[in-house]
Amino acid sequence: xxxxxxSEFEPPRAKTSRDGVTFAFASSGEEGVAGVExxxxxxxxRWFSHPQGTILKVDKSTRPPLLGTIKRxxxxxxxxxxxxxxxxxxxxxxxTASDRLYEARDFIEGLGEKRLWIEIGFGSxxxxxxxxxxxxxxxxxxxxxxxxxxxxxLRRAKHEQISNVAxxxxxxxxxxxALPTACADRLFVHFPxxxxxxxxxxxxxxEFIGEALxxxxxGGTIELRTDSPSYYEEALNLAQKTGRVGIxxxxxxxxxxxSKYEDRWRRFGRDFYDLIITNQQNSPARNTKFNFSFDxxxxxxxxxxxLGGLLLKTxxxxxxxxx
Numbered sequence: 001x002x003x004x005x006x007s008e009f010e011p012p013r014a015k016t017s018r019d020g021v022t023f024a025f026a027s028s029g030e031e032g033v034a035g036v037e038x039x040x041x042x043x044x045x046r047w048f049s050h051p052q053g054t055i056l057k058v059d060k061s062t063r064p065p066l067l068g069t070i071k072r073x074x075x076x077x078x079x080x081x082x083x084x085x086x087x088x089x090x091x092x093x094x095x096t097a098s099d100r101l102y103e104a105r106d107f108i109e110g111l112g113e114k115r116l117w118i119e120i121g122f123g124s125x126x127x128x129x130x131x132x133x134x135x136x137x138x139x140x141x142x143x144x145x146x147x148x149x150x151x152x153x154l155r156r157a158k159h160e161q162i163s164n165v166a167x168x169x170x171x172x173x174x175x176x177x178a179l180p181t182a183c184a185d186r187l188f189v190h191f192p193x194x195x196x197x198x199x200x201x202x203x204x205x206x207e208f209i210g211e212a213l214x215x216x217x218x219g220g221t222i223e224l225r226t227d228s229p230s231y232y233e234e235a236l237n238l239a240q241k242t243g244r245v246g247i248x249x250x251x252x253x254x255x256x257x258x259s260k261y262e263d264r265w266r267r268f269g270r271d272f273y274d275l276i277i278t279n280q281q282n283s284p285a286r287n288t289k290f291n292f293s294f295d296x297x298x299x300x301x302x303x304x305x306x307l308g309g310l311l312l313k314t315x316x317x318x319x320x321x322x323x
Contacts, residue, residue, distance in 0.1 A: 002067065002090060003057035004074045005050055006083035018076040033059065036073045045077055052086045064103070100154055100166045104175050107141070107168055114139045116184040118215075120172040120203065121145075121192055123259055125153035130257040131188075132162045138185065140165045143172040173208055181285050182217045191261055194228035204235040209242060214283040222277040225255070227265060232273035239277045246278035 011026045011034065026034040031048040044059035056077055058070050071090055078085055115138055119128045122142040132140040142165065144150045150167045157165045168175055176187075195201040204224070212222050226232050239247055252272055255262065262272065 002070050002074065002088075003055055004078050004088045005052050005055050005086040006078050006081060007053040007086050008083035009047060009054035009056070009078070009081035010083075011047070012077075012080050016080060018080050019072060021073045021076040023077065023080065030054075034077060036077075038069055038073070041069055043073075045073060047077075053083065054081075056081075100157070101150060102166055102168050104168050104170050104178060107166060108178055108180070111180065111183065114183075115217075116141050116179075117186045117188070118143065118176075118184050119188040119190070121189065122153060123149060123191070123261065125149070125156055126259055127188065127190060127257050128153065128165065129157060129160065129162060132157070132165050133160075134256075136164055138164065141184075142167045143175050144169060145171065172203060173211075176208070176215055177211045179215045181214050181283050184215050185217055185220045187212055187216060187220070187222045188225075189222070190225045190259065192224075192226065192231070194226065194231045196228065196230060199230075199234065202231065202234070204231070204238060206238060206241070209238055209277070213242070213244065213277075213279045213281075214286070216279040216283075218279055218282045220279045222275075222279075224275040224277075225272065227262075227270050227272050229271070229273065232275060235275050239275065244279070244281045246280055248274075248276040248278070250274040250276075 011028055011032055012023050013026075013028075015025065016023055020038065022037040024035040024037050026032060032046070034045045034047075036043050036045055041064040043062040043064050045056060046059050047054050047056045049055075056074050058074070064070065074088075075085075117131055117135060117138045118141045119131070120143050122128045122144055125142070128140050128142050132138075142150070142153060144153075144167065147169050150169050153165070154167060157163075189203065192203050193201075209222070216222070224232070224235050226235075236247070236249065239245055250273070253274055258266075266272075
């Protein structure tokens with residue numbers, strides 16, 4: 001994670017700006033957090049004690065995709081804090097083709113009428129780059145939790161002059177549920193973590209298949225490839241329950257492009273399973289106009305009574321208990 005170490009540091013006491021970066025708020029003390037605002041991003045920086053002084057770093061959960069933005073914010077905070085820089089880790093990080101590394105909200109807002117092929121968990125990127133070259137008229141979206149894999153893919157795409165690839169570093173289930181209806185033709189899930197000891201953590205469940213079918217056009221496909229027999233069987237059973245799909249299965253079929261993972265295990269005679277789920281219906285557009293207003297003429301107690309259950313009232317709180 002990019003960071004700076006400064007000899008002395010005093011956090012800003014009020015909203016302040018430096019070098020195009022605004023610090024909207026900051027906590028105090030040897031450990032704290034500052035809210036960062038730039039022209040296009042909002043995120044957090046953190047600091048805490050270090051043997052050489054104070055370490056400043058970006059908050060992992062809010063980290064923006066652009067390394068240059070992080071560097072500028074860290075340097076600005078160091079200048080405001082009044083300390084001198086002892087060391088930094090910037091040399092260990094290289095800028096990617098950052099115009100193709102998106103936050104989910106930014107990607108969806110800029111999608112427009114583009115049609116997608118989506119790959120979840122693309123590993124080394126062999127398959128998604130093959131598809132991008134095969135179908136240049138489609139935007140190929142990779143969704144990956146492992147940021148180094150995302151950066152590696154974009155470096156390879158830049159080297160191979162492939163411009164129709166985009167990446168979101170996020171939980172795929174959250175991204176799929178936020179995408180517009182009927183925006184994709186194909187969705188690939190190749191060798192997902194099988195979670196054999198904890199099947200509930202698998203990405204394939206009723207909710208995921210329902211959202212994936214909503215995102216697909218009529219005739220679009222979900223393509224699962226796995227070496228886990230139990231994962232394959234569970235996904236097949238889930239698909240058969242939907243009643244709105246075509247199902248095609250294969251065992252040990254050849255692949256147009258072989259991943260490093262598959263290449264390694266083929267030599268040991270492992271079996272591979274393919275499940276192709278074809279969407280046979282158009283999905284209705286999603287209703288995004290929600291009403292979050294409250295009827296202010298109803299007291300909190302009456303509102304809770306409408307929900308059912310029992311009420312426990314004390315001088316300090318009103319609690320609805322389970323039915």
